[in-house]
Amino acid sequence: MRTIEEIKGRCVITEDGHWLWRGALRHDGRPNIYAPDYTRADGGMRTQCGMRAVWHCLNEKAVPEGYRVFGTCDELACCNPAHIKCTKVADYGAWLQRTGKFKGQTxxxxxxxxxxxxxxxxxxxxxxxxxxxxxxxxxxxxxxxxxxxxxxxxxxxxxxxxxxxxxxxxxxxxxxxx
Structure with a gap:
């Protein structure tokens, strides 16, 4: 997958705007996408987490040091660029605490x-x-x-x-x- 259009073509689009990946999934339910990786492979094709692959396809540059790419929706298999965010690790932690996303998970x-x-x-x-x-x-x-x-x-x-x-x-x- 080299473009967002190719990724979107492999997804089921739901009524509420999620792009649910139909390809391979990781053990935790997140997409596993073969796409350019500007962070670890200088733009070479590599299998990576779906959210990270979408971010790389959109921005065509490495994820900055100390930043994290994550999904903001509850669908683990979602690849919609509107549901993906790249922020500082500290801001991600603050977002997790504010939203209570993982609260109560055994x-x-x-x-x-x-x-x-x-x-x-x-x-x-x-x-x-x-x-x-x-x-x-x-x-x-x-x-x-x-x-x-x-x-x-x-x-x-x-x-x-x-x-x-x-x-x-x-x-x-x-x-x-x-």
Whole structure:
């Protein structure tokens, strides 16, 4: 596909203006289009995400560094240029937050929880030690190699992201047997 007309020809046009791609789809339902890629292939033909392919066909230039091409409608397979936007990554994040596009999606919630567990600085045993210790926050911070603000959060019970050493519900199960 070298032009928008070729892409449009492979789409079903709906009453509400969506161009639904009839060709190959990616695992997540977005179009997979063979088109010029000015960002990674200097205009050479390459398989890429449909929204990005449409943007490249329209603009015939690379996506600027720090920018992201995304669809603004709810149809993953939509290739309508009016439904595609290219903005700074920070603006994309602000748009996601403002629209709530991914809010409540279980797979994203679970992924964010997993990220939080990986970022946790202390495991469950260390948190219990911090919460029951008579030592000062400064002493514990030096001993455990974390900041005093992190320790304060753990002592107040604010930081609930913990590494699950034996599985997600291991603490609940162990607590039930005691």
């Amino acid at each position: 797979n994203r919630i679970l992924a964010n929880r997993a990220i939080g567990r990986q970022r946790a600085l202390l495991n469950q045993e260390q948190i219990l030690y911090v919460q029951t210790s008579k030592k000062t926050g400064v002493e514990l911070a030096e001993e455990l190699g974390v900041s005093t603000s992190v320790l304060s959060k753990y002592r107040r019970g604010e930081s609930i992201a913990v590494r699950a050493d034996s599985g997600l519900f291991s603490a609940l199960i162990a607590g039930g047997r005691a």
